[in-house]
Amino acid sequence: MKLYNTLSRAIENFNPIDENLVKIYTCGPTVYNYAHLGNLRTYIHEDILEKTLRYVGYPVKRVMNITDVGHLESDADDGEDKMLKGAKRENKTVWEIAQHYTDAFFADIEKLNIKKADITARATDYIDDYIEFIKGLEKKGFTYIANGNVYFDITKVENYTKLSGMDLEQLRTASRDDVSIDVHKKNPQDFVLWFTKSKFENQAMKWDSPWGVGYPGWHIECSVISLKNLGEQMDIHCGGVDHIPVHHTNEIAQTESYTGKPWVKYWWHSEFLIDQDGKMSKSKGEFLTLSLVEKKGFNPLSYRYYVLNSHYRKQLAFSFDSLDSAENAYIKLKNRVKNIKENVGDLQEGTGLSPGAKSYREEFKACLEDDLNTANAITVLFNVLKADNIQDSEKIKLVEDFEQVLSLGLLKD
Numbered sequence: 001m002k003l004y005n006t007l008s009r010a011i012e013n014f015n016p017i018d019e020n021l022v023k024i025y026t027c028g029p030t031v032y033n034y035a036h037l038g039n040l041r042t043y044i045h046e047d048i049l050e051k052t053l054r055y056v057g058y059p060v061k062r063v064m065n066i067t068d069v070g071h072l073e074s075d076a077d078d079g080e081d082k083m084l085k086g087a088k089r090e091n092k093t094v095w096e097i098a099q100h101y102t103d104a105f106f107a108d109i110e111k112l113n114i115k116k117a118d119i120t121a122r123a124t125d126y127i128d129d130y131i132e133f134i135k136g137l138e139k140k141g142f143t144y145i146a147n148g149n150v151y152f153d154i155t156k157v158e159n160y161t162k163l164s165g166m167d168l169e170q171l172r173t174a175s176r177d178d179v180s181i182d183v184h185k186k187n188p189q190d191f192v193l194w195f196t197k198s199k200f201e202n203q204a205m206k207w208d209s210p211w212g213v214g215y216p217g218w219h220i221e222c223s224v225i226s227l228k229n230l231g232e233q234m235d236i237h238c239g240g241v242d243h244i245p246v247h248h249t250n251e252i253a254q255t256e257s258y259t260g261k262p263w264v265k266y267w268w269h270s271e272f273l274i275d276q277d278g279k280m281s282k283s284k285g286e287f288l289t290l291s292l293v294e295k296k297g298f299n300p301l302s303y304r305y306y307v308l309n310s311h312y313r314k315q316l317a318f319s320f321d322s323l324d325s326a327e328n329a330y331i332k333l334k335n336r337v338k339n340i341k342e343n344v345g346d347l348q349e350g351t352g353l354s355p356g357a358k359s360y361r362e363e364f365k366a367c368l369e370d371d372l373n374t375a376n377a378i379t380v381l382f383n384v385l386k387a388d389n390i391q392d393s394e395k396i397k398l399v400e401d402f403e404q405v406l407s408l409g410l411l412k413d
């Protein structure tokens, strides 16, 4: 299997650290609002990644966090606290906001046939572990305290920007996000491990720590949750491309400083879904959610189909017109499968595939193994349905087989 690795900036052969268990970590949602279609595009592609690994025969363990604390508007520790912003907007507590949007996230992914991670971890459940982790970094000399906050000093790390390949100046510009720079940082890219001096009033989520009452910085949760659940090294770490210059860069800096070992073998990033204005945003009044898609009469699985027709490393421009075309194609596909299924009746268990059918399976697998080329995999599915060298019963068996990865609900009524 071949996968693009952001770290090497090349397509590589995938060789897991341990063939008996592929370990994957996925950055999960920040639960201060609904997921938008862009977020969901990334989760669909991550679902394909996991299911492809299982399809080609690897056992997989996947962990995902739920960010319910500490994520400020800018990934570089500036701007308003996202959870607090949600709570103010809806006149609820931050805990109520977190619960509501966590539930909404799980409802969305279920509608999109996205498999839940084997372990989903709420960031607020790991506070003691963050404290231990920061103590470890402190002992090794990677931190400093300024204005009451504990910072990570990026000059203590060799090759801090190895993931993005940017120089520090490029990185500074990339992470500025039009918000004020924290004057207490020694270097603009230093990041907060533990906040005690919060500039935000009514910070409801706070805990005692050796540095005072406060709360963790955002990047720490992914490092600690993965160390606790996957150990010191893992195969694949996933997320959207926006996380490359700051969040994942900081995750690497602190984790490798803590363990003294290389951490992630393959960094996997999904490109953005963009709208007509070029950027998908939750801050506009009516942003693009799965509920909106449903309200407009679309089947959520038409959105999955739409996403699978693009490659995860290419940007995709969303419009309801293109979703409409995708839905028409999806309905036709489903009807075609239904007609064939009706001809076949009940499938006999245990009968193997003919050489013709097997070669379609190989072709399908090869598309996925080619850096997850889902669009080509769907073309193979169409070829199967119109093939005249295999029986209808075999076609349905192949659909059943392909559905392990595609998960388009093709055999459901």
Ligand code: AMP
Pocket: 027, 028, 029, 030, 031, 037, 038, 039, 040, 041, 042, 238, 239, 240, 241, 242, 243, 270, 271, 272, 273, 274, 279, 280
């Ligand atoms: P968030 O809830 O903002 O932390 O984002 C959840 C996931 O969605 C992360 O993996 C982000 O990198 C990803 N993401 C954010 N915006 C987009 C977008 N427009 N298109 C695709 N993925 C995105």
Ligand code: ZN
Pocket: 026, 027, 028, 222, 247, 251
């Ligand atoms: Zn993360």
